[in-house]
Amino acid sequence: MFGLRHGQKEPHRSRACRDPPRTPSTMGTLRCVCNKVRIHFPMVPFKRLQCCCCDCRKGIAFSASRGGKQGPVAPDLVYFLNAMKVESGFEFLRCFLIQKGYNTRRVYATCCWTALLGDHPAYQGICVVTYNDPTIIELDDTKAALRPFDNRIFEKDMTKEELAKVTPYAPPIKGTPPDWKRVTEKVKAALEGLWAKEKEEEGEEEERNLAQQAQQAATPTSTTASTTTGGSGRISQKKEEEGVNGAVSAVLETVQTLIERIGKVEIAYPEYEGPEPKYNRLVREARERMNKAAELSSEKKKDRTAVREAREMMKAAIL
Numbered sequence: 001m002f003g004l005r006h007g008q009k010e011p012h013r014s015r016a017c018r019d020p021p022r023t024p025s026t027m028g029t030l031r032c033v034c035n036k037v038r039i040h041f042p043m044v045p046f047k048r049l050q051c052c053c054c055d056c057r058k059g060i061a062f063s064a065s066r067g068g069k070q071g072p073v074a075p076d077l078v079y080f081l082n083a084m085k086v087e088s089g090f091e092f093l094r095c096f097l098i099q100k101g102y103n104t105r106r107v108y109a110t111c112c113w114t115a116l117l118g119d120h121p122a123y124q125g126i127c128v129v130t131y132n133d134p135t136i137i138e139l140d141d142t143k144a145a146l147r148p149f150d151n152r153i154f155e156k157d158m159t160k161e162e163l164a165k166v167t168p169y170a171p172p173i174k175g176t177p178p179d180w181k182r183v184t185e186k187v188k189a190a191l192e193g194l195w196a197k198e199k200e201e202e203g204e205e206e207e208r209n210l211a212q213q214a215q216q217a218a219t220p221t222s223t224t225a226s227t228t229t230g231g232s233g234r235i236s237q238k239k240e241e242e243g244v245n246g247a248v249s250a251v252l253e254t255v256q257t258l259i260e261r262i263g264k265v266e267i268a269y270p271e272y273e274g275p276e277p278k279y280n281r282l283v284r285e286a287r288e289r290m291n292k293a294a295e296l297s298s299e300k301k302k303d304r305t306a307v308r309e310a311r312e313m314m315k316a317a318i319l
Helices: 054-065 160-164 180-218 221-229 234-245 255-262 278-299 304-318
Strands: 028-031 038-041 047-051 076-081 085-088 093-097 105-109 114-119 127-132 136-139 151-153 265-267
Touching: 054 105, 054 114, 054 127, 076 180, 093 255, 105 255, 114 255, 278 304
Parallel strands: 047 151, 093 265
Antiparallel strands: 028 038, 028 136, 038 085, 047 076, 076 127, 093 105, 105 114, 114 127
């Protein structure tokens, strides 16, 4: 159905549509509906999925239940590298789990209850998921469009009636799906490059500050003027911004660090008894099989096959 007809040329697909950029030439900004919260990403997104899973849908519905904008029936997941800067509105950020034992920690902007972004163990610290609509994603290059959907996932979590309400999805052209293993390696390399550059810039900033302090000590008359201006560089910028916007970040940080700065991870639905996410189910089943294999090994000969299969299930669930 999605193959090419005889003599038909394959439509052009730019590398940016398939792979993440090698350098942060184009960047993106995530903002809430009321624009009080803005989070900057130093690269464009590298993946976009239409997700039908019960966890994502419940996470978006939670913000709507608090007065936020209602998102699409199937959440629009846009993935960035795990490196960001909070430009404004940190004081409005709160973090929630759907229920105790669930894995996705979502960050919401409580000023307008916009679901912004999330972290999941399966991402292994490489990427962060953002929720396009209700969240607003802006690219620095105003002529650049947000990448198309790469896939639709977890359709089995929806009934036929629910799936019929989802925005139509056109799968990638046959023969041109992204090689996600290769893309993941590129993303990891790009992320390592970002952190290396950030570390280098921090070292240069520290050297400039030390040189400035030495100059101030040698020239007492310049101390007052320098103190008035607050110095230069990202460190003084951070102090200035903290006084205006709260605990904004003047340097890159990971989503894990951001959640640590937010503090308490709250439970959205303490009494929730809805469908269980597939990831939770796979991990639970894998643990049950491992426990069963361990019990068998204590009673009789070690069942190497059962242990190996259980470990493979656990590995598949995590990846």
